[in-house]
Amino acid sequence: MKSWKILLVDDEEEFVSTLAERLQLREIRADTATDGEEALSLIEAKRPHVVVLDVMMPGLSGLDVLRRIRTQYPQVQVILLTGHGSTREGIEGMRLGAFDYLMKPIDIEELIEKIRNAVESSHQETSSWGWRR
């Protein structure tokens, strides 16, 4: 089991749980959240390395959550998931400081590749900031 801590956020429970299970099979531990509030409290509690965040969610939207993460937890890397074909949200998210983005439906290998990159960059930042004990 890798030491990565991942949080999956999407309003579709079935989607996040299945994805978490698939990641589990690949020895990646992943927590799940189905709305923005839950995601933020989980980030506060577990301090994940990477958050995989759906842009389109009822309530607190993906981009709102992203903004909060960037201000409160700058070490946490965010990979955006978008169901919208337009790159606009992706571009907006990137501008707000997301690490990368993926279009749904996603390819699991691609996701893992991006998570790997994000974790590595998170480690760099963590070591430089000395957050992780």
Added chain:
Amino acid sequence: MNSISDKKWFRTIRTITKGLLHFPDEGNSPAERYKILRRNMIILMLLVTVVPLFFMAIINYYEYRRALKKEIVHPLRVLVSKTKHSFELFLAQRLSTVSFIASAYSFEELANEETLRRIFRVTKQEFRDFVDLGLIDCHGTQVSYVGPYKLLGKNYADQSWFHEVKVRGTYISDVFMGYRKFPHVVIAVQHLTDTGCAWILRATIDTEKFDNLIASMGLDSESDAFLLNRSGIFQTNSKFYGKILEKCPLHIPPVSYETNVVEQEDPQGREIFQASTYFVHPSFILVVVKPRSEVLKSWYTLKSELFFLFLAGILAIFLVVFKLTDILVKRIRDSDEKREAAFREIQHTQKLSSIGRLAAGVAHEINNPMAIVNEKAGLMKDIIENIPGFPQREKFLSLVEAILQSVDRCRAVTHRLLGFARRIEVQVEVLDLNDVIEEVLGFLRKEAFHRNIEIELHLPEHLPRIASDRGQLQQVFLNILNNAFAAVEDGGTVSITTWEKDSDTVAVSIRDNGCGMSKETLKHIFEPFFTSKREYGTGLGLPITYGIIKKLGGDIEAQSKEGEGTTFTVYLPKKPKEEQKNEGV
């Protein structure tokens, strides 16, 4: 009766006015609408210009004619009065001469042939026109006589002039043919002796002087002047109407001692002005005849000038009205068409944008469940692969793979839908033109496949990227390719080539080997509402294309040959112009 017909008239006029002021809006075909508009404008403008001009011309015509006639007739009147005066003076002189002789000498002296001869000789020295001189006693018997006739002893008692002279004291006769066929008049004066016996001195005057007086009027060759007596018998020769002592064929106005001018037609059929005046005594009438054409010569000149001016004015009005109306109607038509085109474009854009929103919504809604299906199937695959000896492993793996493939197909569909939605949104981005063309071809590959249309692509890899609007470019190429597909037969060829034209411009040419178009058609293809697809074309595809390309700072041109095919070439700037950025394109 009258008021009813008045009402009818009023209604007719109102209907006509209403018809003229009615500019049709809808209902009629556009061509007919503008024809009616043009017709009504022309009629109205002509009415308000030509009718007043016409009445002005008519009024001027009559006013001028009246004034001029007065001006022209006046000299004629003066001439006639003066000549009448000369005649009267002449006759009065002769009369007073005879009267003087009668007063100066007694009956006895005049009865003496010798004395009378001497008096006659002296008088003739003074007045050459005296022909004879005779004395008649109160019984009407010629007592003495000097002259060429043998009248001595002749009795005049039963002649009318003898009675007239007895009543009036003097007498001047009408002209008669006398000695040697010369026209003469007789002047007679009565003298009362102290004894109460009345005798008469009678003289015959040669009227050659009359002709002199008429000649002295200085009339032109077309005019005529003569004396008549009250029964219309010529007293002098007339140039046109008869000899002396013949009956005058002209109508003579009733007695008036003022000069009378009348217009009439003479027996030769000429239009004449006839000026006439009556003498008080003797009862002659002086008549001067002038042909109208002569009198009104200056009037005719003026009239033709007036007429010419009127015609020139009308011509100018017609030219201006027609030209002006044409220009106005064309302007109106152009702006109508532009407005309509803009309206349709807005409608079209709105339609596209609502379809876009719908497509985006559908794509999004489908994407989420598809993502779940994708993950579930992916998990199934993971599990099958991770558990060794899974029953019917190969069978399940192929089933899962089929599910994943279907998900991929769905993804392609939703991406295309979202690509369509994106076309509505306006944004400049750096893009590869070849990609845009490939995307558009994605829409058309099915049709190409079904119709066996070959698509040749010459898309060089190193083509520079340009900053432009992807959605708008997609629409541009979709429009042009749609036209190309419509033009080619099944099994035809459409070839697309991109190249770098110069350091600022990238070009795309789309060539088909379809039906092509005539030069005439080619001229109009970028005009709104021009369509060769009679039933289903909006006539807006190419105009919108043209508009978009112009907005993006590019250019489009078309070459075509009937039966050989058409080539559209689009030039696009690598960077959008500043002003376009400001407009938010």
